[in-house]
Amino acid sequence: MLIVLAQDVSPRSAATAAGMMMGFSAGVAGLVYVGIGILQESIGLAPAMMVGYLGLFVAAIIAWATIDAQKATPDEPPVDKLSCLCSPCVDQNIAVYPQRTNA
Secondary structure (H helix, E strand, O other): HHHHHHHHHHHHHHHHHHHHHHHHHHHHHHHHHHHHHHHHHHHHHHHHHHHHHHHHHHHHHHHHHHHHHOOOOOOOEEEHHHHHOOOHHHHHHHHHOOOOOOO
């Protein structure tokens, strides 16, 4: 979802936006792995894993709050939120939802 959002924000350089998002997420994951490794060395494997899993709960709560806040309005079709301009059927998506453009 974040890659498609980045591509929507910068449609003229969609590949660059996708690459930056994937690189950023891989870099953040590497830093988290190093932090959990250091934590594991100091407090042990099981407690460090519990701390790592707590991060998943925090991420789930943030995602739930974000998704819940952005519900579709009755006059807006919910499929428009899911249609992607990078899909092979881009012409069909634009024909059905003309408010989405390639520009």
